[in-house]
Amino acid sequence: xxxxxxxxxxxxxxxxxxxxxxxxxxxxxxxxxxxxxxxxxxxxxxxxxxxxxxxxxxxxxxxxxxxxxxxxxxxxxxxxxxxxxxxxxxxxxxxxxxxxxxxxxxxxxxxxxxxxxxxxxxxxxxxxxxxxxxxxxxxxxxxxxxxxxxxxxxxxxxxxxxxxxxxxxxxxxxxxxxxxxxxxxxxxxxxxxxxxxxxxxxxxxxxxxxxxxxxxxxxxxxxxxxxxxxxxxxxxxxxxxxxxxxxxxxxxxxxxxxxxxxxxx
Amino acid sequence: xxxxxxxxxxxxxxxxxxxxxxxxxxxxxxxxxxxxxxxxxxxxxxxxxxxxxxxxxxxxxxxxxxxxxxxxxxxxxxxxxxxxxxxxxxxxxxxxxxxxxxxxxxxxxxxxxxxxxxxxxxxxxxxxxxxxxxxxxxxxxxxxxxxxxxxxxxxxxxxxxxxxxxxxxxxxxxxxxxxxxxxxxxxxxxxxxxxxxxxxxxxxxxxxxxxxxx
Amino acid sequence: xxxxxxxxxxxxxxxxxxxxxxxxxxxxxxxxxxxxxxxxxxxxxxxxxxxxxxxxxxxxxxxxxxxxxxxxxxxxxxxxxxxxxxxxxxxxxxxxxxxxxxxxxxxxxxxxxxxxxxxxxxxxxxxxxxxxxxxxxxxxxxxxxxxxxxxxxxxxxxxxxxxxxxxxxxxxxxxxxxxxxxxxxxxxxxxxxxxxxxxxxxxxxxxxxxxxxxxxxxxxxxxxxxxxxxxxxxxxxxxxxxxxxxxxxx
Numbered sequence: 001x002x003x004x005x006x007x008x009x010x011x012x013x014x015x016x017x018x019x020x021x022x023x024x025x026x027x028x029x030x031x032x033x034x035x036x037x038x039x040x041x042x043x044x045x046x047x048x049x050x051x052x053x054x055x056x057x058x059x060x061x062x063x064x065x066x067x068x069x070x071x072x073x074x075x076x077x078x079x080x081x082x083x084x085x086x087x088x089x090x091x092x093x094x095x096x097x098x099x100x101x102x103x104x105x106x107x108x109x110x111x112x113x114x115x116x117x118x119x120x121x122x123x124x125x126x127x128x129x130x131x132x133x134x135x136x137x138x139x140x141x142x143x144x145x146x147x148x149x150x151x152x153x154x155x156x157x158x159x160x161x162x163x164x165x166x167x168x169x170x171x172x173x174x175x176x177x178x179x180x181x182x183x184x185x186x187x188x189x190x191x192x193x194x195x196x197x198x199x200x201x202x203x204x205x206x207x208x209x210x211x212x213x214x215x216x217x218x219x220x221x222x223x224x225x226x227x228x229x230x231x232x233x234x235x236x237x238x239x240x241x242x243x244x245x246x247x248x249x250x251x252x253x254x255x256x257x258x259x260x261x262x263x264x265x
Numbered sequence: 266x267x268x269x270x271x272x273x274x275x276x277x278x279x280x281x282x283x284x285x286x287x288x289x290x291x292x293x294x295x296x297x298x299x300x301x302x303x304x305x306x307x308x309x310x311x312x313x314x315x316x317x318x319x320x321x322x323x324x325x326x327x328x329x330x331x332x333x334x335x336x337x338x339x340x341x342x343x344x345x346x347x348x349x350x351x352x353x354x355x356x357x358x359x360x361x362x363x364x365x366x367x368x369x370x371x372x373x374x375x376x377x378x379x380x381x382x383x384x385x386x387x388x389x390x391x392x393x394x395x396x397x398x399x400x401x402x403x404x405x406x407x408x409x410x411x412x413x414x415x416x417x418x419x420x421x422x423x424x425x426x427x428x429x430x431x432x433x434x435x436x437x438x439x440x441x442x443x444x445x446x447x448x449x450x451x452x453x454x455x456x457x458x459x460x461x462x463x464x465x466x467x468x469x470x471x472x473x474x475x476x477x478x479x
Numbered sequence: 480x481x482x483x484x485x486x487x488x489x490x491x492x493x494x495x496x497x498x499x500x501x502x503x504x505x506x507x508x509x510x511x512x513x514x515x516x517x518x519x520x521x522x523x524x525x526x527x528x529x530x531x532x533x534x535x536x537x538x539x540x541x542x543x544x545x546x547x548x549x550x551x552x553x554x555x556x557x558x559x560x561x562x563x564x565x566x567x568x569x570x571x572x573x574x575x576x577x578x579x580x581x582x583x584x585x586x587x588x589x590x591x592x593x594x595x596x597x598x599x600x601x602x603x604x605x606x607x608x609x610x611x612x613x614x615x616x617x618x619x620x621x622x623x624x625x626x627x628x629x630x631x632x633x634x635x636x637x638x639x640x641x642x643x644x645x646x647x648x649x650x651x652x653x654x655x656x657x658x659x660x661x662x663x664x665x666x667x668x669x670x671x672x673x674x675x676x677x678x679x680x681x682x683x684x685x686x687x688x689x690x691x692x693x694x695x696x697x698x699x700x701x702x703x704x705x706x707x708x709x710x711x712x713x714x715x716x717x718x719x720x721x722x723x724x725x726x727x728x729x
Contacts, residue, residue, distance in 0.1 A: 011623065011624070011625070014671065015674065018671050022674065022675065022678070023678075024675060040286065040319060040320070040365060040366045041284065041366070042284070042319070042320065042321065042322060042367070042368070043320075043366075046319060053272050055271070057317075057365065059317060059318065059319020059320070059365075061318060061319050061323070061324035063323070063324055080327060082327060084290075084361065084363055085290065085292070085313070085359070085361045086271055086273075086274060086290035086361050086363060087271075087273055088273045089273065089274065089292045089295070093315070093361065095328070096327075134318060134319075134324050136317065136318035136319050136324075136327070138317055138363070138365075140271060140288065140363075141272055141273055142273055143273070275536070293536075293564065294536055294564035295564055296564065296565055296566045305605075308564075349506075349515060353536075353564050354604055354605065355565070356564040356565065384489065384490050384516070384517050385517065385534065386534065386536075387516055387517070387532050387533070387534040387535025387536065387632075388516075388535075388536075389490070389504060389515035389516050390490045390491070390515055390516075391490075391491065391506065391513070391515065392490060392491030392513075393489065393490055427491065429491040429492070429493070429513070430491070465489070466489050466492075469489045469517045470487055470489065470517075472533070473487060473533065473689060
């Protein structure tokens with residue numbers, strides 16, 4: 001076990017005042033991130049992301065089904081996240097709790113609201129059959145900031161995912177052997193910032209999350225447009241905080257996005 | 266096979282057998298919550314066998330299926346005889362088995378990895394447990410079917426054993442076999458389990474060697 | 480004997496056959512002796528064979544000094560998580576000063592989430608461990624510094640033969656260091672840099688615990704670190720920070 005507990009918030013804040021954190025990082029520095037794609041051949045797309053000691057896995061399964069009635073010509077995106085009991089002694093097995101659901105919905109909104117996936121290209125038979133893209137994320141080891149790791153894993157998995165071409169013949173459709181990549185036009189990246197005292201730290205570890213009053217996750221696109229914001233925790237924020245957090249989210253988002261393209265470290 | 270890959274648990278193990286990939290984490294022995302579950306004279310072993318939604322050909326809903334619930338029980342009963350549960354009365358030992366990719370033989374690989382994770386956690390046991398499935402395809406007995414073989418085969422018999430004590434802790438049959446086939450199958454399984462046991466030993470011993478390398 | 484002293488064995492592996500004595504982590508079947516854990520063989524006197532486990536749960540022993548986290552408060556006691564298979568109880572009467580629950584809110588003395596340094600007063604398999612914080616002056620609420628969680632089985636290595644490693648750490652980190660048997664290293668230091676160095680040093684000890692000559696290697700490690708920081712902030716000269724005094728104790 002690798003946990004370090006600082007006993008007083010005062011001590012943690014005094015460490016932060018030196019400009020570095022307990023693990024030696026700067027306040028605006030991410031842990032070493034590692035992304036591996038294509039790890040599970042049975043999944044249509046998959047990725048493992050580690051952010052320091054936090055490890056998250058994402059797998060994509062493509063199914064066909066009926067579209068939603070209000071979007072008859074568009075495919076469907078479904079994001080699910082599970083906090084596996086593997087990740088922490090305090091995670092109970094069972095259906096996702098409010099934390100897991102919140103995280104799943106943050107990742108989902110980041111992708112959906114940015115219209116990253118061209119859902120019209122996921123349509124097979126208008127009004128009848130569309131592709132349903134299931135993104136299932138499992139957190140395997142918890143050392144803080146599962147959300148960002150989850151967002152990266154989902155994106156990396158989507159980038160590596162291929163949709164089979166389909167030939168429609170009347171009421172029937174056939175899956176062909178050729179495939180094409182999922183039509184992605186944007187690469188949203190979530191960046192989480194924790195507020196400890198007056199300090200803003202990116203990519204909090206578990207210990208840092210436990211002493212923070214509030215966390216904010218901002219998902220940005222390359223252009224700087226924000227596709228999702230979530231404030232989590234019962235502390236408060238100032239307007240100045242929000243501005244600073246946006247700047248961090250944009251800068252760090254770009255750094256992380258470049259890792260996605262590199263497809264590695 | 267690898268052990269000690271997860272940091273937030275008492276013990277962990279990862280196994281790849283053909284295309285089947287499984288990760289196991291152990292928490293405990295720890296205080297039983299709720300307390301009324303606790304046994305007065307031994308630890309309570311709890312297991313969970315679960316398949317990730319992306320682990321199978323068609324997506325599997327995250328909610329537990331009847332098959333997962335049955336396998337949870339069968340795997341627990343495969344591990345229980347090996348553990349010295351009397352050393353930790355009134356506690357629970359939780360074993361979580363997550364199938365990341367399924368290509369048949371998941372309960373067997375799950376047992377093998379779970380036993381490794383328990384050993385890595387330092388939970389005292391009489392012996393390690395390793396498991397393998399005996400199959401029958403085209404009239405012939407074989408070991409460790411993959412999914413395709415399983416689908417077209419005539420029988421599937423998973424077997425788990427404590428190799429040093431030569432005792433069977435899991436035995437099931439899906440399909441049809443004659444008595445001779447069962448006996449021959451068990452001998453075949455024993456050989457396979459012996460090989461798996463060697464891999465388990467190596468994985469455990471390399472925990473130490475890994476540190477030396479650094 | 481199938482194995483010799485210090486050999487690495489896995490659970491179920493046969494260590495010996497014949498007339499021996501089964502010690503820690505060893506079971507006997509007829510006249511064969513097997514290991515029950517992953518660990519190293521220890522041949523002790525009078526034919527006792529034991530296995531020292533590499534890793535395992537912390538089992539409370541009476542007299543052990545431990546640091547625990549309060550997880551529940553009730554009228555007569557605190558429930559404390561001491562990183563063991565069992566939660567421990569600290570009765571009100573075992574606290575270093577007298578507390579009258581009628582006049583004082585117990586939660587103001589020590590509440591959920593607080594840490595306490597104390598010792599195991601009683602423990603057997605059928606009752607929860609009972610803690611006592613009265614005997615030593617340092618016992619009581621832990622309010623400052625940093626706690627580093629370590630594998631309980633590594634604690635002897637962090638203390639070292641006759642305390643040699645602990646002495647080295649105390650000197651090099653210029654901090655007060657308390658090592659709890661249940662796997663906590665409590666560091667109280669005047670400067671932030673020591674905390675970071677402490678974390679790294681302890682991690683190194685944990686990783687190399689099973690290797691020989693660790694104390695010497697740690698001395699070398701600290702020498703390099705001091706030279707690095709000195710090089711970073713002065714012009715010339717080098718103060719001798721060697722710990723030759725400690726070497727003699729080996």
